[in-house]
Amino acid sequence: MIKIEDLLGIFAVSILLVFIGTLFFLGIYLIIRAYQTSEYKILFVSCASFSIAIGFIGSNVLSLGRTFEEVFVVAGFISLSMFTFFTFHRSRKRTFLVLLSIIILGILLFITKSLFVIFPIISIGYFYKILDTAFTFLVFFWLGFSSYKIYRSIKEYNVQHWIKFRYKVISFTSFITSFQTIPELFLEPSITYTDTENIIVSVVFMITLFITIIFSSGFLLAWFIPDSLKKYLNRDYQVSESLDMPEEELYNLIRRERNHPKKS
Amino acid sequence: MVQEEDLNADVIYFLGEKLGTKLNISPPAARGLLKLAMKDELGPFKLIEEIKYEDYKQIILNSLSKRLKELEIDNYEEIIQYLNVVLTKSQSLITLGRI
Numbered sequence: 183m184i185k186i187e188d189l190l191g192i193f194a195v196s197i198l199l200v201f202i203g204t205l206f207f208l209g210i211y212l213i214i215r216a217y218q219t220s221e222y223k224i225l226f227v228s229c230a231s232f233s234i235a236i237g238f239i240g241s242n243v244l245s246l247g248r249t250f251e252e253v254f255v256v257a258g259f260i261s262l263s264m265f266t267f268f269t270f271h272r273s274r275k276r277t278f279l280v281l282l283s284i285i286i287l288g289i290l291l292f293i294t295k296s297l298f299v300i301f302p303i304i305s306i307g308y309f310y311k312i313l314d315t316a317f318t319f320l321v322f323f324w325l326g327f328s329s330y331k332i333y334r335s336i337k338e339y340n341v342q343h344w345i346k347f348r349y350k351v352i353s354f355t356s357f358i359t360s361f362q363t364i365p366e367l368f369l370e371p372s373i374t375y376t377d378t379e380n381i382i383v384s385v386v387f388m389i390t391l392f393i394t395i396i397f398s399s400g401f402l403l404a405w406f407i408p409d410s411l412k413k414y415l416n417r418d419y420q421v422s423e424s425l426d427m428p429e430e431e432l433y434n435l436i437r438r439e440r441n442h443p444k445k446s
Numbered sequence: 447m448v449q450e451e452d453l454n455a456d457v458i459y460f461l462g463e464k465l466g467t468k469l470n471i472s473p474p475a476a477r478g479l480l481k482l483a484m485k486d487e488l489g490p491f492k493l494i495e496e497i498k499y500e501d502y503k504q505i506i507l508n509s510l511s512k513r514l515k516e517l518e519i520d521n522y523e524e525i526i527q528y529l530n531v532v533l534t535k536s537q538s539l540i541t542l543g544r545i
Contacts, residue, residue, distance in 0.1 A: 219545060220496070224541065224545055269537070269542075270537070272499070274534060328538075329538070332535070336460065336536070336539070339459070339460060340459060341460065341539070342456055342543070345539065348542050349542065422455075422462075422473070422474075423474045423477075424458070424462065424474050424480075425477070426481065427478065429482060432478050432479065435475055436471050436479065436517060437517070439471040439475060440471060
């Protein structure tokens with residue numbers, strides 16, 4: 183007779199494998215697309231995917247410890263924030279402070295985790311959890327908010343529908359993921375997910391698992407939109423017109439339009 | 447009137463809409479003006495999908511500015527400043543529309 187805990191364990195391992203596989207697939211796919219399109223900023227997302235996947239493999243498969251996972255996951259999240267900065271906010275000085283805060287929080291997080299491993303004091307553990315929550319929230323909420331803000335500004339315009347869809351998926355996925363570590367605040371720092379007899383652990387585990395599934399499938403969908411889906415999303419899209427005429431003719435037309443503006 | 451052949455022209459479309467509103471002209475005419483400025487800056491052979499954020503910035507600051515001056519637009523500097531901000535805010539369209 184298979185126990186519920188065993189089933190839960192098999193389920194968790196399956197999800198972990200799919201999660202890691204998805205991240206590796208996304209990382210490789212984005213390297214290829216970066217090369218094809220010369221959009222090298224996307225390599226930040228690729229690095230983030232590889233880094234998070236390596237962190238999880240190191241900790242859960244190779245038993246290299248939670249500090250190993252922390253280093254790679256933090257590096258991955260910082261890489262994702264670099265993408266947010268360079269894609270949505272370049273040339274905007276104020277937003278650099280957000281990136282800087284994320285980097286500082288990431289370093290503090292690593293130091294706190296290392297301290298907790300050496301000195302397993304409960305207050306350090308809780309401090310780590312609070313930092314982790316703030317860090318994860320800031321990284322993903324910033325990405326989600328940046329994407330959503332642009333989506334709001336273009337949604338009334340005739341921009342291709344699949345691009346609007348991409349903004350929406352990135353926003354939705356990031357907003358959900360930004361809350362990922364909040365349920366873990368309800369667990370004592372020394373408790374791990376292997377304690378399946380504790381009902382709170384099981385609930386927190388299921389919520390975390392659910393958010394992880396949303397994160398990996400959402401990011402995969404956002405970046406890997408098949409051509410058939412792009413065509414389907416663009417089915418009502420009308421290509422915008424522009425005037426291609428000799429310079430003088432266009433200048434005369436512009437002068438006429440400015441002198442006799444159409445009433446809207 | 448011709449249609450945009452390149453489906454990656456969302457940034458030109460978006461900037462054209464904003465420029466049209468500022469100049470009080472139709473968006474197709476504004477996009478035509480933008481395309482002229484692009485040809486000035488990058489030559490006739492550069493593909494739209496090869497144009498990067500920095501190129502768009504130079505197009506706005508150099509060629510478009512010159513053309514608005516030629517058209518004797520009084521507040522051309524203000525319009526250039528405005529378009530530059532629009533480009534900075536919507537720069538993700540270039541990346542997200544290309545991957």
